[in-house]
Amino acid sequence: MSPVHRLWRARGREPRRDRDDRAGVHRPGPVRGLGRRHPDPELDLRRRHRGRDARRGRERRGRRHADQPRHDGAHTGHRRGARGAPLHGQAGRDQVPARHADRPAEPRRRQQAGQGPAGLEPQDEVHRRPPPDDRLVLRDQGPRRRARILRTDAHGARRDQGAGRHGQALVTALPSVSVVGLGKLGACIAACFADKGFEVVGSDVSSHTVELVNQGRPPVTEPGLPEMLARSRGRLRATQDAGEAVHATDATFIVVPTPSNDEGGFSISYVIDAARSIGRALRDKKGYHLVVLTSTVLPGSTEYGMVPVLEQESGKRCGEDFGVCYSPEFIALGQVIRDFLNPEFLLIGEFDARSGEKLSAIYKSVCDNDPSVARMSLVNAELTKISVNAYVTMRISFANMVAALSEQLPGGDVDTVTGALGFDTRIGSRYLKGAVAYGGPCFPRDNQALAYLARQLGQKASLAEAVHAFNESTNQRLAERVLELVPEGGSVAVLGLSYKPDSNVIEEAAGFLLVRSLVEAGARVTVHDPMAMDAVRQVLGDSIAYASGVADAVQGKDVVVIANPDRAYAGLDLASIPRSTVVVDAWRMLRKQAAAAAAPNYIGLGLGEDNQRLARALAGMWTDPAGARS
Ligand SMILES: NC(=O)c1ccc[n+]([C@@H]2O[C@H](COP(=O)([O-])OP(=O)(O)OC[C@H]3O[C@@H](n4cnc5c(N)ncnc54)[C@H](O)[C@@H]3O)[C@@H](O)[C@H]2O)c1
Known part of the structure; x- marks a missing residue:
C-alpha cells in the first residue's frame, strides 16, 4: 500500500479503487439463462439457479451483508445500552457504537473471482429484474430441494406450471405475508398483496x-383502496395480535409510525413495540421468517434498534433463523397503490443475501412494472431513503427560488426557465415546478432528519437546514403576498388545502398553512378542498367558512388563491369571476386563459409583469446598484 493510500485511509478517504462500501450502482448483464430458456420449465429453472445456489449453499446461512459490521465474536450488548430503547434523541445517542468499532480493521477487499456469488463485483448492486412474464417466485429453494414455482400474471391470477418432468408436481404457492400497521401506507400494501393473490394477515x-x-x-x-379491499376479501384478514399474524405467514412487513422528535430525528418506539411482538412470536415459530421494516427510519435503526429486539425476544439469531430487510416505499399519498405496484426502483437493505433474495422474490410477484432493484446494506438503504426525499426537497426549493426571482424580472417566467433547465440531462424536469412550499408527511421531516443525522455525525447540516429555512420562507412569502392584496376587513378564498391533490392530508400543506396565517392576520377566510375539508375543520373549527363548491368559495371574495393544482381548479372560468376579485394562481393553471382574456385581476406566481417598475429596478442594478432595490 502506498504511503498516500495509507494516509487517505487513516483519514477515512480511501482511493476509489480500494473502496467497496460505496453503492456500486450498476446494471449487471441479463439474469443467467435469460434468453436461452429451456422448453422444459423445470430444466430452465435449474439452469438459471444451479450455479448460483451451488456456490451460495454453504455460505448462505448466517452470512450477513458484507457491507455491515459483524456480530461475530462480540455480544450485541457490547454495542448498545438497553435493548430496544429508541436510538434517537440524546438518550439514544449513547447507544450508538463508536463509528466502525466493530468493522474489520482492514477495508474489505473485492472477492477473488470464483470466491463468491458476486465474483468481482461489489456487494451493493442494482439488479435488473427479468421481464414480467418471466417472473418466478421461488420458495424454499435450497441446493438439494426442488424449487416450487409459481408464475403470476399481471392481475395476480395464479397459474400452476403443471407437473415437473419427472412426475413431481411443482407446487404453486406465494409466500404469505403479514403487515403490521394498517395505516395510510400499510393498509394499501396489505390490499395490494391480497389483490395479487397473496394470503395476507394485517x-x-x-x-x-x-x-x-x-x-x-x-x-x-x-383512491382505489375500497375497490381493492372488496376484491381481496377472503385473502386478507386483520387481527390486533401481531404474533398471530406472524405465526400465520412467511414474511412480515412493519409499517408503523416513526414520528419526528424535537431535534428532527425519528423515534423508533413504535417499531420497537412491533418488533417485540414479532420477536415473541418467532420464538416458537418453526421455519425461516423474513421481517421487513418499511417505516422510514434513520441509519442504524434497523441494525442497532430493531434486530437486537427481535433476537432477544425470539431467542434466535438474525441471519440464521430469520432474516431482516429494510425496504422503504417511495409513494405519494393519493397514489399509494399505483406507486406501490409501479415503483421507479426497489430499495432493499438486507441483513444478509438470503433476506434480500427472499424480499426480491416477493416484490417480483407483486409489482406490475419491471423496476430496477437496488440491494445494499441496511445502513446504506436507510441513508438512501431519506437522501432521496431530501434531494427532492432541494429541487423543489430551487425551482421556488427561480420562481421568486422570475417575479422580480420584467416578463420573467419560471415555467420558461425551468422548462429549459429540464432539457439538461444533468438536471431533468421532474419536481422543478416553481410554486408553493413543499409539505406533507414525508418531505419536510425527511429533510430535517438528514440535517439531524449530519449534526449527530459531526458533519455540516447546513445544506438541508438551508432548504428547510427556505421552504418556511416560501410559506411566509405567500402569506405576505396575499395579505398585501386583501383590503382592510376583506375576504379571501383559499382553494386547495391538502399538500397535494387527491389527498386529505394537510400536514405542512401550503394551502392549510396559508389559511392559518390569514386567520391570524384577521382576514375573513373561506376554504375549499375536494378531500381535506374535514381535516381542516378539526383544526380550525368555526374560525373560517367552508364552501360547498368552488363557485360558492369564489363568490364575492376580494382575493382567491389557488394553492394546490387540483383538477377542480383547472376548470375555473376566469370570465365568471368579477374583475374586482384578484385571482392568485400559485400553480399558473389558468395562465393561458388569463392571457387570452387579458385578465387584469390575474396574478400567476412565478411570473414577472412586463412593466416599467420591474424594468426600472432591473436597469437600476446596472446604472444605480445602490438604489436598485429602493
Ligand atoms: N404516508 C406516507 O405518505 C408515507 C410515505 C412513505 C413512508 N411512510 C412511512 O411509513 C410509516 C407509516 O406511515 P403511515 O403514514 O402509514 O402511518 P399511519 O399513522 O397512517 O399508520 C400507522 C399505523 O400503525 C399502527 N400501529 C402503531 N403501532 C403499532 C403496533 N405496535 N402494531 C401494530 N400497529 C401499530 C397505527 O394504529 C396506524 O394504523 C412511517 O414511518 C412513514 O414515515 C409514509
Missing part, C-alpha cells in the same frame, strides 16, 4: 382499523 393496535379491514372497508382514505 395487524394493527387499533380495534377499529382491524374491524374495518375485516369488513372489507378501508381504514384510511386512498
Whole structure:
C-alpha cells in the first residue's frame, strides 16, 4: 500500500479503487439463462439457479451483508445500552457504537473471482429484474430441494406450471405475508398483496382499523383502496395480535409510525413495540421468517434498534433463523397503490443475501412494472431513503427560488426557465415546478432528519437546514403576498388545502398553512378542498367558512388563491369571476386563459409583469446598484 493510500485511509478517504462500501450502482448483464430458456420449465429453472445456489449453499446461512459490521465474536450488548430503547434523541445517542468499532480493521477487499456469488463485483448492486412474464417466485429453494414455482400474471391470477418432468408436481404457492400497521401506507400494501393473490394477515393496535379491514372497508382514505379491499376479501384478514399474524405467514412487513422528535430525528418506539411482538412470536415459530421494516427510519435503526429486539425476544439469531430487510416505499399519498405496484426502483437493505433474495422474490410477484432493484446494506438503504426525499426537497426549493426571482424580472417566467433547465440531462424536469412550499408527511421531516443525522455525525447540516429555512420562507412569502392584496376587513378564498391533490392530508400543506396565517392576520377566510375539508375543520373549527363548491368559495371574495393544482381548479372560468376579485394562481393553471382574456385581476406566481417598475429596478442594478432595490 502506498504511503498516500495509507494516509487517505487513516483519514477515512480511501482511493476509489480500494473502496467497496460505496453503492456500486450498476446494471449487471441479463439474469443467467435469460434468453436461452429451456422448453422444459423445470430444466430452465435449474439452469438459471444451479450455479448460483451451488456456490451460495454453504455460505448462505448466517452470512450477513458484507457491507455491515459483524456480530461475530462480540455480544450485541457490547454495542448498545438497553435493548430496544429508541436510538434517537440524546438518550439514544449513547447507544450508538463508536463509528466502525466493530468493522474489520482492514477495508474489505473485492472477492477473488470464483470466491463468491458476486465474483468481482461489489456487494451493493442494482439488479435488473427479468421481464414480467418471466417472473418466478421461488420458495424454499435450497441446493438439494426442488424449487416450487409459481408464475403470476399481471392481475395476480395464479397459474400452476403443471407437473415437473419427472412426475413431481411443482407446487404453486406465494409466500404469505403479514403487515403490521394498517395505516395510510400499510393498509394499501396489505390490499395490494391480497389483490395479487397473496394470503395476507394485517395487524394493527387499533380495534377499529382491524374491524374495518375485516369488513372489507378501508381504514384510511386512498383512491382505489375500497375497490381493492372488496376484491381481496377472503385473502386478507386483520387481527390486533401481531404474533398471530406472524405465526400465520412467511414474511412480515412493519409499517408503523416513526414520528419526528424535537431535534428532527425519528423515534423508533413504535417499531420497537412491533418488533417485540414479532420477536415473541418467532420464538416458537418453526421455519425461516423474513421481517421487513418499511417505516422510514434513520441509519442504524434497523441494525442497532430493531434486530437486537427481535433476537432477544425470539431467542434466535438474525441471519440464521430469520432474516431482516429494510425496504422503504417511495409513494405519494393519493397514489399509494399505483406507486406501490409501479415503483421507479426497489430499495432493499438486507441483513444478509438470503433476506434480500427472499424480499426480491416477493416484490417480483407483486409489482406490475419491471423496476430496477437496488440491494445494499441496511445502513446504506436507510441513508438512501431519506437522501432521496431530501434531494427532492432541494429541487423543489430551487425551482421556488427561480420562481421568486422570475417575479422580480420584467416578463420573467419560471415555467420558461425551468422548462429549459429540464432539457439538461444533468438536471431533468421532474419536481422543478416553481410554486408553493413543499409539505406533507414525508418531505419536510425527511429533510430535517438528514440535517439531524449530519449534526449527530459531526458533519455540516447546513445544506438541508438551508432548504428547510427556505421552504418556511416560501410559506411566509405567500402569506405576505396575499395579505398585501386583501383590503382592510376583506375576504379571501383559499382553494386547495391538502399538500397535494387527491389527498386529505394537510400536514405542512401550503394551502392549510396559508389559511392559518390569514386567520391570524384577521382576514375573513373561506376554504375549499375536494378531500381535506374535514381535516381542516378539526383544526380550525368555526374560525373560517367552508364552501360547498368552488363557485360558492369564489363568490364575492376580494382575493382567491389557488394553492394546490387540483383538477377542480383547472376548470375555473376566469370570465365568471368579477374583475374586482384578484385571482392568485400559485400553480399558473389558468395562465393561458388569463392571457387570452387579458385578465387584469390575474396574478400567476412565478411570473414577472412586463412593466416599467420591474424594468426600472432591473436597469437600476446596472446604472444605480445602490438604489436598485429602493
Ligand atoms: N404516508 C406516507 O405518505 C408515507 C410515505 C412513505 C413512508 N411512510 C412511512 O411509513 C410509516 C407509516 O406511515 P403511515 O403514514 O402509514 O402511518 P399511519 O399513522 O397512517 O399508520 C400507522 C399505523 O400503525 C399502527 N400501529 C402503531 N403501532 C403499532 C403496533 N405496535 N402494531 C401494530 N400497529 C401499530 C397505527 O394504529 C396506524 O394504523 C412511517 O414511518 C412513514 O414515515 C409514509
